[in-house]
Amino acid sequence: CRSSLCLVQLFRGGRNPQPRRAPPPPTYRADRGDTTESFPLDFTAVEENMDNFMTQVKNLAQSLYPCSAQKLDYDMKLNFLENTSVTCNDGSPAGYYLKESRGSRRWLIFLEGGWYCFNKENCDSRYETMRRLMSSSKWPQTKTGTGILSPLPEENPHWWNANMVYIPYCSSDVWSGASAKTEQSGYAFMGSLIIQEIVKDLLTKGLDNAKVLLLAGSSAGGTGVLLNVDRVAELLEGLGHTGIQVRGLSDSGWFLDNKQYHCTDCVDAVSCAPTETIKRGIKYWGGVVPERCRKTHEGEEWNCFFGYRVFPSIKSPVFVVQWLFDEAQLTVDNIQLTGQPVQEGQWRYIQNLGIELRNTLKDVPAMFAPACLSHEVITRNYWIDVQVKGTSLPRALHCWDRSLQDNRNNKAPPKGCPVHLIDSCPWPHCNPTCPTIRDQFTGQEMNVIQFLMHMGFDVQKMAQQQGMDPSKLLGMLSSGS
16 A cells, blocks of 8 residues: 555545645655655644544554555464374374464464264264364364454454464364373363363463453354363463453354254264263263363263353353354254255244243353354354344454453443344344355255245244234345344
8 A cells, every 4th residue: 555545545534624735745765775755644634533533543554454465474374282192083183273463462262163973983983074173184284264263354353463373173072071092982082181282382472471362162162162261261370370361252152952853863963962962972082071060060060061051150251152043053953954844843943942042141241142043153254244233243242352351440331332132033034134045955045035934934824923914024024124
């Protein structure tokens, strides 16, 4: 970006524009043997409008940042753990991707998701079909961050300049395991130990100077955040780093231990009831859960894998992001949303799921829960587009960040900056900002009405229940009301 162009952008839109003289030709200095362009700045237009001026400066800074994209290396680079005794399932070294942001004291550590396996048979099957989730042998050398891991301010307005860490999931244990490979299990399950070792590793790379550490994750990684955020805080405190504020961001990891729509044989993690897989898995993995939750559910520690049961015992601040109609939850509940239209019993089950989720989230102080049918969001490039009651997810996270700072400084929370956001409309995708749904067979985008009709939605019956004319109901759905 040329400085003259930037000046035009900087002063455009001031409330009291004054006529300005054209700047004199650029002057040149010969410092240290190089030639530097120098432009004078005219502040006349903003003398009485400093707030607007600072907003323009911030916008300018964000717009200039991508101008030098060719010179910047956005990718996170692969680092393997020096402690080779902490491994992936198959004994290959665990590791992480890192993009440092020198000068920033904010760190974001992201836990990848990807289901799990809970016995030798389905772990063997997983190893054959999804080896990258059990081994580091073919991990690429670099990874590009998206969503909240993006280094671009237009995609990630509040965290773009943080130190970014992406931890690939290769332990198949919902980030809970702490056991080495044995002949009986055939695999190592070290998810919890991997997090601990990586945090220790990062202390030698600048984390020791951090002000805020946000432990984030999606799906199994989101559950992993709930299981590990306090352990990370305790680890840092025990090593003397008491000034680092540890927080959690759990995306699509708030599962319910509800009754399936219909029961099936427990063969793998998808067909088996959530409670049953976790009961079997926690024994097979040697899984560890937060100490306060373990004491509450002694002998039934599997309870701690379910968000609403573990959350009350967590001391660190945690922000929960959860679709009210989560696709992974519906899958383990044996609701199939492809092929034939949904039956009336399934439709009722889906609506009840939304009600149950709302009930479990009502006491969570910081949360974002859109009425959408989807799974995972914080690393998607459309994460900035979804809104609940007019507030986007990045904005809600920024408000949460501010409220935590204000709490520490004994200030009142900022007004007009909500952190508890949950949709009240009752159907999947009744929020018009939900991600696009595509027909699985044709690939065509579906609007809300097409989607609801595919789901078996009866307009006449629903209008009657709501006490309104069917055409009015259709009009409301079309406009996203």
